[in-house]
Amino acid sequence: MACHSHHYWPDVTLDAVNAYWQDAAQMADSKWEKIFGEKIPAFQRGIASALNHPAPQQIALAPNTHELVYRLISAFDLNQPLRILTTDGEFYSFARQLLRLEELPNVEVVRVATQPFATLPQRFEQELQSGRYHLAYASQVFFDSGVAFPGLLELAARKPDTTQMVIDGYHAFFARPTDLSAIADKVFYTAGSYKYLGAGEGMCFMTIPRNCELRPLNTGWFAEMAELENRAEGVGFGNDWLRFAGATMDYSPLYKALAVLDLYESEGISVTSIHNYVLGNQQRFLAAMDDAQHPLLNHDNLIAHDLENGHGHFFTFRCGSAENAEKLQEELRQKNVLCDRRQQLLRLGFALYHPQEETFARLFT
Known part of the structure; x- marks a missing residue:
């Protein structure tokens, strides 16, 4: 009954790890063509289907959600004031990062108390609608209580255009039915395969609004994957998930996640x-x-x-x-x-x- 922390892995993940080893050993550097041309798009389609997200190509990948969220934070000018709205019920990783950021004189963080849960949406939205915040961040299901943030997706649909918003969906993804179709271009939604998908650690994602023009300071060579052979001067960014791409990682977790998604689809499990x-x-x-x-x-x-x-x-x-x-x-x-x-x-x-x-x-x- 610790499955909210670590789901047991379906047996198909063992074959998936072996398949990744075979591809990496036999294809060497050519494996990137298969990974970026076949495996990543298949994973993106699976995630988009689970979340009713209309743009699979906007789903960025990384080994953990913290890397993706901090890449988003790095798109703000930390020489200027940065005001962040969140709750007091966020997971340790983001909570710790905020404490570190608050050591900077220009960073202000407001934490809305999660309890009483019945009034949380009104209290959070009142702050959000003030227009004071550059970034808002809230969990769909709180890690410490298991309580779902009431009406969070509807609240996010009404956010000011001047505020970037992240929904931490880790304890909801592949657990609670989630429909992002109405807010796909308004929020960043992040989760991963470690918990309810049952595919293990190392494969996380963040959805990116299609109109996003942010330029992360924390950026890796994967972000230039489409133009690697014809690199232009300066630092350019693509209009898909590669805008938030990082650098070299182990893709055996990708193979495992795909194997679980395929298993559930073949068994008719939604x-x-x-x-x-x-x-x-x-x-x-x-x-x-x-x-x-x-x-x-x-x-x-x-x-x-x-x-x-x-x-x-x-x-x-x-x-x-x-x-x-x-x-x-x-x-x-x-x-x-x-x-x-x-x-x-x-x-x-x-x-x-x-x-x-x-x-x-x-x-x-």
Whole structure:
């Protein structure tokens, strides 16, 4: 039940790694033609299909989302004032980066409290619509609670044109059905294959609005891939995903991600069917929890907003202290139940590979 952190990999990923090794060993430098000409476009189409994104060629790739987000930040002139709007519930990577940026005298960060969740959209949008911010950043599903930001996509559609906006979709991608068609040219959406896709680390992406003219300061030689043999003077940028491309990376994660996407397609498994299956798991868990009256795993300690429509694929419980969370985690481990914790918070995740006959009652005994 730590699948929100690390999904188990389908067996097809082993063949995918071997296929990448064979291509790299046999084709040497010629492998780039296959990777950029076949594999990357196939991955982009798969991601675009999962997100109902109309422009697959606008999906940039990198080993992690932090690289992509910082490349976006590097497009701002850090000699000028930079005002950033975010929440107090963002993942460590972005939160740490903001703390470092705030050491610069010209960077201002405003963090809107996520709780109470019911009023978060109004409070966040009020700040966003002020027009003060160059960059806004918010998670679709918060990593610490599992709560989905209510109405975030609709809110993003109304953002000021003067504000660039990033949606961190990592805990929603391939978990919650997501339709980006209305905001594809208004926001940057970032996620990756490590969690719910089940393809492992090292393959992340960020969608780029088609009208984007930003010139990242952090830019790599892949950004010139289309013009490598006829390099012009100066630093030019393409009008597709290569505008945010970096440099040499290991593409075995790309092969793994493609293998999983192909597997789900061949089995007729969609994000919607996964989500509905997980909702069934969660409902059985909640029923067992209500029957058990556990001292820690109960409704009073569950961080939630709308359990039916406004939640990701894991539950988070307040345990009162880090010691309580650690003790409960160990008790569950003794029952062969794997989970994880963040200080006093204990997280329990749900996945497609949990059998339908699992009642979850053994967690509470």
